[in-house]
Amino acid sequence: MADAVCNFIVKWSAKEYEISVPSNTGTVLCLKKAIEVETKVKVARQKLLNLKYKGKAAEDGLKLCTLELKPGFKIMMMGSLEEDITTASTAPENVDEVINDLDLTEEEVALENREEYLAKIVKRVDSYEIKMLSEPRPGKKLLVLDVDYTLFDHRSAAETGNELMRPFLHEFLSSAYNDYDIMIWSATSMKWIEEKMKLLGVSTNKSYKILGYLDYLAMISIHVPKHGLLDVKPLAVIWGKFNGVYSSKNTIMFDDIRRNFLLNPQNGLRIRAFREAHLNRDKDRELLYLAQYLKDLAPLDDMSHINHRSWEKYRPSKKPK
Structure with a gap:
């Protein structure tokens, strides 16, 4: 007698797929193959x-009946089509916005070896593992944050981490979490990131959750004749990992170094560096103002047309675009 089948709904890339697998003998791997x-x-x-x-x-060999899922159970999937990885990793054309800020000419940042850079991005998408701490939430945009001099003055001396923490950090993250999944990307080691997030109380705060961490291994190097090799943070690494969830339309990155988003100028906002914490922590209001900016952007379906360099002058229109 043939094994009865059970139907599940798989949600992926804004679509739903009805998937059928054997009720009693079907495994997680059977489900994946059907997907x-x-x-x-x-x-x-x-x-x-x-x-x-x-x-x-759930491991591939586990029988689905063990999970006691009801027929019609909705499964949320992340995953990339092979051809979409390259598409998601294509660097934007409008690099000129960042060129001026770095005092570079268009000839110097022609990115003539773009295919080489795209190959590096594809390799990161394929091999780099983001340290995941929580799960993406449907409908949320993505906020990518640097650590050193963005959230934390890592050069000054202090007895406690709170003395070096940027003012309003937890208020900022709590506010942003209402509309954005939050990813931390530092040009340092994963151990450094984990220690700093623990020191600042970010990893244990109950008012928000961090989606995940990326370290320097997720970055790539590009060559600029005048400045040599520049390490950058291509957001296409994240977009490739979360295909259909995040894109240039719903992602914004804060970093105190503009070259870090050289391949994604339309998604980057250069935050004022937080240095000399002892002198500036009583007057720094950057995160407070940026929290409001993020809230103003939240209703937009597409943020990629916004010039974040003029963020302090931005005023939301009555009808979100």
Whole structure:
């Protein structure tokens, strides 16, 4: 007698797919293979976010009946089509906005080896593992934050981390969390990031959750004749990892170094560096003002047309675009 089937709904890339697997003998791997047939996303690239067993991601060999899922259970998937990884990793054309800020000429930043850079990005998407701390929330935009001099004065001496923490940090993150998933990307080691987030009380705060951490290994190097090699943070690494969830339309990055978003100038906002904490912590209001800016941007369906260099003058229109 043939095994009965159970139907599930898989949500991916703003669409829903009805997937059928054997009720009693079907495994998580069977489900993934069925998903591949419907979506063309390879099994190795699939991440089934809410398919858990004893608090952990369900392993491929686990029988689905063990999970006691009801027919029609909705599964949220992340995963990239092979051809979309390259598309999601394409560097933007309007690099000129950043050229002026770096005192570079168009000839010097022609990015004539763009294919080489795209290959590096594709490699990061394929091999780099973001340290995930929580799960993406449907409908939320993405805020990517640097650490040193953006959230924390890492050069000054102090007895406690709170003395070097940028003013209004937790208020800023709590406010942003209402509309944005929050990712931390530092040009340092993962150990440094974890220690600093623990020191600042970010990783344990109950008012918000951090989506994940990226370290220097997720960055790539590009060559500029006048300045040599520049390490940058291509947001396409994140977009490739979360295909269909985040894109240039709903992502903004804060960093005190503009060259870090050289490949994504339309998504980057250069934040004023927070230095000499002892002298400036009583008067620094950057995060307070930026929290309001993020709230003003939140209703927009597409943020990619906004010039973040003029963020302090931005006033939201009555009808979000």
